[in-house]
């Protein structure tokens with residue numbers, strides 16, 4: 001992705017979040033100099049990979065296959081192993097009509113995907129085959145706002161504003177918006193994007209960036225620039 005495209009997505013997303021009365025932490029708007037000034041105090045923001053995360057899954061077609069994410073908080077794998085402490089994660093996502101994310105599952109993370117307002121959010125689910133990574137033909141049992149629900153393989157759950165679905169490990173899923181943009185929430189177990197995403201088709205998790213202008217704000221993948 002071109003940096004200018006990422007900057008434009010950031011500006012547009014920020015305006016949408018504010019219009020939805022959803023506000024980001026102060027460091028979301030730090031310059032590279034600000035990051036350097038606060039490097040010591042903000043080390044956990046960097047270590048936990050909080051912040052702006054815009055991806056085209058390495059395919060160069062952001063409008064069709066892509067996602068805007070912002071990680072607001074994230075625990076640590078140490079806490080997870082210890083079974084205590086900050087074992088949770090929260091993200092805000094923006095789902096845009098016409099834009100899909102790749103089918104994937106997580107080995108470890110259970111996540112709630114929440115429609116926090118806007119259009120409708122459609123979530124498609126499949127079980128994994130018991131002895132492989134293919135899409136199974138069995139019914140999928142899950143919780144929607146804590147209420148048990150069963151859908152056929154490839155079934156689509158329609159989430160209206162305020163509604164959510166819980167996706168357990170090994171449940172293939174993808175989601176997209178219908179009608180209008182959706183402010184999508186994600187509340188989950190600790191997030192480990194380096195190791196806990198299994199994609200059905202081979203895609204990347206992060207974009208390759210062509211630097212055609214300076215970054216407006218740093219992406220999580222830019223934190224090495226802080227030094």
Ligand SMILES: [Fe+2]
Pocket residue numbers: 104105106111173
């Ligand atoms: Fe997921």
